[in-house]
Amino acid sequence: MTLDTPPKLACPDQLELSGGLPTLMGSRCRNCGEVYFPASQGCTRCCAIDMEPFTLGSEGLLWSWTIQGFQPKTPYNGGESEADFKPYGVGYVEMPSGVKVESRLTVADPAALRIGMPMVLTLEAYRQVPGEAPVFTYAFAPAA
Numbered sequence: 291m292t293l294d295t296p297p298k299l300a301c302p303d304q305l306e307l308s309g310g311l312p313t314l315m316g317s318r319c320r321n322c323g324e325v326y327f328p329a330s331q332g333c334t335r336c337c338a339i340d341m342e343p344f345t346l347g348s349e350g351l352l353w354s355w356t357i358q359g360f361q362p363k364t365p366y367n368g369g370e371s372e373a374d375f376k377p378y379g380v381g382y383v384e385m386p387s388g389v390k391v392e393s394r395l396t397v398a399d400p401a402a403l404r405i406g407m408p409m410v411l412t413l414e415a416y417r418q419v420p421g422e423a424p425v426f427t428y429a430f431a432p433a434a
């Protein structure tokens with residue numbers, strides 16, 4: 291997906307949008323190299339607090355998935371009524387660094403998802419309330 295205007299993001303610190311394509315941003319320990327998503331202020335592996343920004347990329351492999359079939363409780367704030375809720379896919383996507391990112395999926399059809407399939411990062415409007423700008427979050431879609 292390409293972006294003509296900057297979207298309102300639910301998680302602006304976790305994304306880089308330069309070039310019009312979303313990229314996940316995490317952190318890496320300068321002492322031992324452990325990678326974190328979301329970014330961490332300290333390393334739970336070696337206890338160092340010397341962290342640097344780390345680009346996780348925009349592509350990964352579907353590690354596991356499920357379908358969210360009912361409206362989650364708060365703090366979910368999609369804005370729709372329980373009657374208007376539409377199921378969505380949720381999965382873990384393994385990034386090239388080895389970090390597994392929990393993410394919304396653009397696909398909610400079990401027949402279209404399989405473990406190990408290539409996935410690509412995109413943005414999805416998850417909160418759409420009349421009179422408000424839609425709020426986007428990151429999501430993974432099956433790679434073409």
Ligand SMILES: [Zn+2]
Nearest residue numbers: 319322333336
């Ligand atoms: Zn460390």
